[in-house]
Amino acid sequence: MVIHWSLPAGTSPTAALVVTVPHTFESPRSYHPSDSVLGRAVRAWVGDRLRGEALFIVVLTGLSLALLMIHYLGWAFLKPTLLANPSWQVLFWGGQVGSVLALIGVGLVGFRPAVRVECQSDAVTLTQGDRSCTISNTSVEDVALIPARQYHRHYRRYAATRVFASRLPDEVIRLHTPEGPVIVALSDPDAQAALLDRLEALHAPSPEPVAKAQP
Numbered sequence: 001m002v003i004h005w006s007l008p009a010g011t012s013p014t015a016a017l018v019v020t021v022p023h024t025f026e027s028p029r030s031y032h033p034s035d036s037v038l039g040r041a042v043r044a045w046v047g048d049r050l051r052g053e054a055l056f057i058v059v060l061t062g063l064s065l066a067l068l069m070i071h072y073l074g075w076a077f078l079k080p081t082l083l084a085n086p087s088w089q090v091l092f093w094g095g096q097v098g099s100v101l102a103l104i105g106v107g108l109v110g111f112r113p114a115v116r117v118e119c120q121s122d123a124v125t126l127t128q129g130d131r132s133c134t135i136s137n138t139s140v141e142d143v144a145l146i147p148a149r150q151y152h153r154h155y156r157r158y159a160a161t162r163v164f165a166s167r168l169p170d171e172v173i174r175l176h177t178p179e180g181p182v183i184v185a186l187s188d189p190d191a192q193a194a195l196l197d198r199l200e201a202l203h204a205p206s207p208e209p210v211a212k213a214q215p
Contacts, residue, residue: 022119022120024116024117024118025117025195026191027114027167027185028166029111029112031110032112034052036106036107036108036110037110038107039107042056049159049163050159063107067099075092112165113128113129115166115184115185117164117186119199123135123137126182128166135175135177135182140199141176141177142175143176143196143199144173145172145173145174146171146174148170151172151183155174156183160180161180162180164182164183165183165185169186169192171192173192
């Protein structure tokens with residue numbers, strides 16, 4: 001007697017085996033002012049992603065206005081002295097330019113860390129900078145590709161939403177878990193499509209082979 005193992009009808013062998021081989025997807029870092037030194041400091045002080053982003057804009061605007069007023073008042077009060085001592089003007093204008101460059105470097109130069117997604121046979125691990133989370137196949141309630149506009153208007157507003165994205169494409173991957181939504185985005189469309197297939201296969205129930213006995 002020979003026993004043949006086969007998959008249930010309608011089950012693709014590729015879909016059944018797509019998550020059995022570990023695979024890693026990566027998206028490079030991208031420029032973003034909110035991840036500057038000032039942005040990270042404000043976010044760490046507030047301890048909340050959404051409030052940190054809003055407060056960063058307020059703090060950066062306030063520092064820019066304060067620096068502008070300091071420049072204006074400095075010239076108004078020191079103008080007679082600077083005109084009487086032309087050699088001092090180099091130091092004065094050098095300080096003006098230096099303070100602007102310092103504000104730009106501290107408040108506007110920032111990069112979102114690269115995103116790394118490691119797919120295993122029964123879980124997926126998401127890493128970005130010092131943040132990391134592992135999602136098992138049993139905790140994935142739903143997987144879908146949604147427009148980035150829907151993410152901005154809906155999911156981004158929830159404090160429970162965990163976001164792993166460096167540069168947002170036109171569409172992002174949304175996972176529903178018991179702990180809240182998870183947003184994953186890769187800059188390469190082909191890599192994101194392959195990741196979506198992996199996540200859908202991870203979410204799908206594992207097919208059980210059917211034994212067929214033949215004389």
